[in-house]
Amino acid sequence: MSAQTLYDKLWNSHVVRQEEDGTCLIYIDRHLIHEVTSPQAFEGLRTAQRQPWRVSSVVATADHNTPTDHWDEGIKDPISRQQVETLDANIKFFGALAYFPFKDKKQGIVHVVGPENGATLPGMTVVCGDSHTSTHGAFGALAHGIGTSEVEHVLATQTLVAKKSKAMLIKVEGELGAGVTAKDVALAIIGKIGTAGGTGYAVEFGGSAIRSLSMEGRMTLCNMAIEAGARAGMVAVDQITIDYVEGRPFAPTGATWDAAVEYWKTLVSDDGAVFDAVVELPAADIEPQVTWGTSPEQVVAIGARVPNPAAESDAVKKNSAERALQYMGLSAETPITEIAIDKVFIGSCTNSRIEDLRAAAAIARGRKKADNVKLALVVPGSGLVKAQAEAEGLDQVFIAAGFEWREPGCSMCLAMNADRLEPGERCASTSNRNFEGRQGQGGRTHLVSPAMAAAAAIAGHFVDVRQW
Amino acid sequence: MKAFTQLNGLVCPLNRANVDTDAIIPKQFLKSIKRSGFGPNLFDEWRYLDHGEPGMDNSGRPINPEFVLNFPRYAGAQVLLARENFGCGSSREHAPWAIDDYGFRVVIAPSFADIFFNNCFKNGLLPIVLPADVVDQLFRETEAGDGYRLNVDLAAQTVTTPSGASFGFDITTHRKHCLLNGLDEIGLTLQHADEIKTFEAAYRARQPWLFVE
Numbered sequence: 262m263s264a265q266t267l268y269d270k271l272w273n274s275h276v277v278r279q280e281e282d283g284t285c286l287i288y289i290d291r292h293l294i295h296e297v298t299s300p301q302a303f304e305g306l307r308t309a310q311r312q313p314w315r316v317s318s319v320v321a322t323a324d325h326n327t328p329t330d331h332w333d334e335g336i337k338d339p340i341s342r343q344q345v346e347t348l349d350a351n352i353k354f355f356g357a358l359a360y361f362p363f364k365d366k367k368q369g370i371v372h373v374v375g376p377e378n379g380a381t382l383p384g385m386t387v388v389c390g391d392s393h394t395s396t397h398g399a400f401g402a403l404a405h406g407i408g409t410s411e412v413e414h415v416l417a418t419q420t421l422v423a424k425k426s427k428a429m430l431i432k433v434e435g436e437l438g439a440g441v442t443a444k445d446v447a448l449a450i451i452g453k454i455g456t457a458g459g460t461g462y463a464v465e466f467g468g469s470a471i472r473s474l475s476m477e478g479r480m481t482l483c484n485m486a487i488e489a490g491a492r493a494g495m496v497a498v499d500q501i502t503i504d505y506v507e508g509r510p511f512a513p514t515g516a517t518w519d520a521a522v523e524y525w526k527t528l529v530s531d532d533g534a535v536f537d538a539v540v541e542l543p544a545a546d547i548e549p550q551v552t553w554g555t556s557p558e559q560v561v562a563i564g565a566r567v568p569n570p571a572a573e574s575d576a577v578k579k580n581s582a583e584r585a586l587q588y589m590g591l592s593a594e595t596p597i598t599e600i601a602i603d604k605v606f607i608g609s610c611t612n613s614r615i616e617d618l619r620a621a622a623a624i625a626r627g628r629k630k631a632d633n634v635k636l637a638l639v640v641p642g643s644g645l646v647k648a649q650a651e652a653e654g655l656d657q658v659f660i661a662a663g664f665e666w667r668e669p670g671c672s673m674c675l676a677m678n679a680d681r682l683e684p685g686e687r688c689a690s691t692s693n694r695n696f697e698g699r700q701g702q703g704g705r706t707h708l709v710s711p712a713m714a715a716a717a718a719i720a721g722h723f724v725d726v727r728q729w
Numbered sequence: 730m731k732a733f734t735q736l737n738g739l740v741c742p743l744n745r746a747n748v749d750t751d752a753i754i755p756k757q758f759l760k761s762i763k764r765s766g767f768g769p770n771l772f773d774e775w776r777y778l779d780h781g782e783p784g785m786d787n788s789g790r791p792i793n794p795e796f797v798l799n800f801p802r803y804a805g806a807q808v809l810l811a812r813e814n815f816g817c818g819s820s821r822e823h824a825p826w827a828i829d830d831y832g833f834r835v836v837i838a839p840s841f842a843d844i845f846f847n848n849c850f851k852n853g854l855l856p857i858v859l860p861a862d863v864v865d866q867l868f869r870e871t872e873a874g875d876g877y878r879l880n881v882d883l884a885a886q887t888v889t890t891p892s893g894a895s896f897g898f899d900i901t902t903h904r905k906h907c908l909l910n911g912l913d914e915i916g917l918t919l920q921h922a923d924e925i926k927t928f929e930a931a932y933r934a935r936q937p938w939l940f941v942e
Contacts (some may be wrong), residue, residue, distance in 0.1 A: 277928040278921055284903035286918060288928055290939050298821065300762035311915070314925075317942045326760065340760040340783055347762050358941065385939065392820040392844055406820035406844050409764075410851035410914075418918045420925055424901065426843075456747060457814040460843055490817065492843045513938035521938045556747050577746045577812060584745070675819075677756045696751045696818060698774045 264531035267497050268428045268463045271403035271528070275386050277420055286420040290385040291397075294321040294357070294412070295371045296348040297677070298390025302413035303351040314419035316356040320380045323348055323363045324370045325677045329640050329667035332364055341678065355416075358511070361644075369643025369669040372396040372610035376480065377645055379509025383498045383525040388415055393610045393693065395486040398495035399479035400502055401528040403463070405492040427537035429462040429491070430530075433470040435544035440727040442620065443478035444612060444691065444710035446470070446542075447485035448550035452560040454540055459491030462538065465530060466496050470544035476505040477616035484611045488557040488693055497529035551597050551723055552695045552708040554585030559695075561597060563713070563725045569593035588697055589705050590685065597723050600707070603686040605630075605637040605664075605718040606700070607711055609674035612691035613642030615649050617711040621691075622655040624715035624729060630663035631721030637664040638680060640672040664718065676701045689717035731853040732911030736834050736881045738807030742871045743797055748811060749818035750845060754827040758783055767823055768830030772798060802875045810867055811838040816845025816856075825849045835881050837888065839864045850904050853911065855881065857888060857898045883909055 265273075277286040299321075306313065313319070326341035328334075336342040345363055352360045359378065361368040367378070372393055375381040387397040387404035390412040397404035407421065415421055431450055451458070464486050466479075474482065479496045486494025496502075503522055506512045513521045548562035559582070561568065570582035570593060586593060591600070607613070607621050618641060630637050639659050641647040647669055650656055656666045673680040674692035682688055682704025691714050692699075695706040709717065712726045758770045760783055769787040776798055778791040792799050798806075809828065815838040816824060825848045828836065834854060839861040849856040859867070870890060871877045880889040883905065889895045900908075907914060918925075933940050 274932075278924050280903055282902035284901055286921060286925070288925070288932060297759050301764045301822075304762070304764075309913075309915070315929075317940070338760075344760050344762055382939065384936065390820055390822075392818065394820075408820055408822035408825075408844060408848035408851060410822060410848065414915050414918065417915045418922075418925065419929070420918060422903070422914060422918065456817055457840055457842070460814070460840060487844075490814070490842060511941055513941075517938050521936070524936065556749075580744075581746050675751075675756050677759065694749075694751070694818060696749045698755055699751050702755070702774055702780050 264533040266428045266530045266534040266536060267401060267465050267495055267528060268403070271384065272425055275403070283424050285423055285425065287386060287423050289388055289415050289419055289421055290318060291320065291380060291387040292318045292415050293371050293375050293387065293389035293394065294319055295325060295391060296323045296344045297325045298409050299351065299412055300344065300347045301409050302416060303355065305413040306416055311417045313355050313416045317358045318419065319357040320359045320375055321348065321352050321357050322361040322368055322371050322374050325671045325675065327363050327670040328678050329670050329672050329680055332668055336363065366644045369646065370610045370613060370671055372484065373613060373642030373646060376400065377509065377643060379506055379512035382506060382512065383502060383528050388421060392487045393484050395492065395494045396480050396484040396610060398483040398486065398493055399476060401495060401498035401525065403493055403495065406487065426463040426492070427461055429459060429464045429538040429540065430536040431464055431466050431540045431542065432468040433466070433542050433544050434468040435470055437470050437544045437547060438727065440549055440712060441547050442710040442712065443474055443481040445547055445550045447482050448552065448557065448560045448708060449547045450542060451485065451489045451557045452550070453542060454489055456488060456556055456558045457490040459486060459489040462491050463493040463495065464489070464491040466494060471496060472499060475616055476501060477614040480614065481611055485693055498525045549710060549713050549726055551713065553589065553591060553597065554582065555588055555695055555697050556581065556585070557695060557708060559585055563597055563723060565597055567591050567593055567595045567597065598725065599722060601633055601722045602689045602717055603635050604682060604688040605634060605714050606673040606688055606690040606692060607638065607714050608640030608642065608672050609692035610642065611693045612711050613640060613646065615646050617691065618646065618650045618655050621711040621715035622658040624712050624726065625662040625664060625719065626658045628662055628719045630718045633721045634718050637718040638667060638673060639664050640667045641669045643669045673700050675699060689714045689723065730851065730911050730913060733834065733853050733855050733883055733908045735883065736807060737878055738834060739803065739805055740808040740810050740871045740877050740879050741797060741803040741806035742810045742868050744812065744868060746812040747814045747817055750816060750821050750824040751818055753816065753824040754821065755781070757781070759821055759823050764826055765830060767827035768832065771827040771831045772796070805832065807832060807834045808879050808881070809833045809836045810864070810871055811836060813838065813840045815841050817842035820844045822848045825852045825854050829854050837864065837867065850908060851914065853908065855883060855908065859888065859896055859898060863896050
């Protein structure tokens, strides 16, 4: 057999049947569910009087609508509450392998909860009605977001109708500089290939800089694959992957573990495997990144200035840049380090894991948030991350620095709960999207790493963590 | 799902690249547990001058007269003409639901984000990719005068302008068949239930650790 890419192996091992035009039925191993994109799917099952094919594939949690404070008061917004209660009722009625409801000690963001419980394993196909499902590709899994009709389709048939994508390799060789994180790698890649650069591709991240990343870092990177247009991002399995999975609640044990590990070790691209596209980015060229516009591709290094749209030759890009500057309330040529901020958000499925909180706490330790920063919010990705952080005393570091330490959830990444920006407010955010209105109508988002966000909170404006 | 066969529809030009799903339907409207009723909140933050929340009476809200959807000449449009990477961002199917509920049946752009593109087909909404220079031409012609309509024929896979210029577009056989006939994809897949069961049994034997109960 000719050399295969990791994507070839994952795809081929899940094809149930293939039509003449290449449309396939792909078997789905893990179905993650949250409250926002599932109610209509469950309703569809009920209406058609269908049963879920294999409920033991389902792991569910409530994350988008849940508040991050005053849990004793429940969910105040009646529409949010109804959506969360609808998920409670649907899981109770149909069943699941595991459900982490609002207030459960293991509740949290679905893309944090899955991996930390071993519900995401190498070699799996993982889907969820959420575009950031690409996160799980960090485990050498084929993982991507789906729409609600597909949620219903997977529930009813355990399969997805799909055509194979093209394969792209994004190679980052070398050593990342101090203060440069997986988030900066992700933003630098998006800056290079654009938000549609990965459209139609499944992306494998490779190279020595990627192999040296922790699982948390790999999850951050794969999480942002969708911001480059790629539905799926993935990293080959290695010892770091296997060590992370071992001992987690839904991971295999004993002889089954040994058999699983033997298989998982094959989940790498073969030598000589051919990709449809290869992008290379030397690790040494990557600096801490800050977005300046309303698309993740509108990003520059911390030492740069806000670009001048006049220098853009492409008419559509020029128009987008002008519109972005107007929305962001920024002038061309302003040094990034002179941009003052109003709020800081440390959290989201991109950057709310223990390593992220440690990095932010290391910056905040012994310092105070700047007076012009109205709110610095730290929202752990899950109850387990929160407990771990508290065991390490990180909560006290943040509180002493004037940050707020909250309960887990999606929070101000998309502002479906009460955590949001007011019109015109500027935020240094560790989340994944700087779209207009994403963090609240009229809010202005700058995407950065956790360390860069914490440093901005202390300084009151963006600063280079490498000079901290 | 409703079928799509042929349409002669008024065109509305949305001249922005990278229109994301947060812009198409802002997050506060995702709290609904229904599939319908999103049309009045399509492009909510661009379309109205105030802040929209679910349950509001949208008929009394202040309209943004500068937003193209509010131009009287585009009232009743069924074809949305857009720029590159339309529908990027989240997987929310509420985006095609809102576009469909508003009355659009076709979206034409030089490129779409993958998940959005896929979601359209599940809802009888036809996304069409045409070359950037053709899309440029359609923008010019749409903006040049009132009442610009396009004829979209799915069976023939063509988009035809009022002057008779015709452009072909690609679609997979599977999607075309489902759209033309308005087929329930789950019902279609369940016709292969035995194949899924056979696959599952063999797969389970190979990787039993994936089948923890």
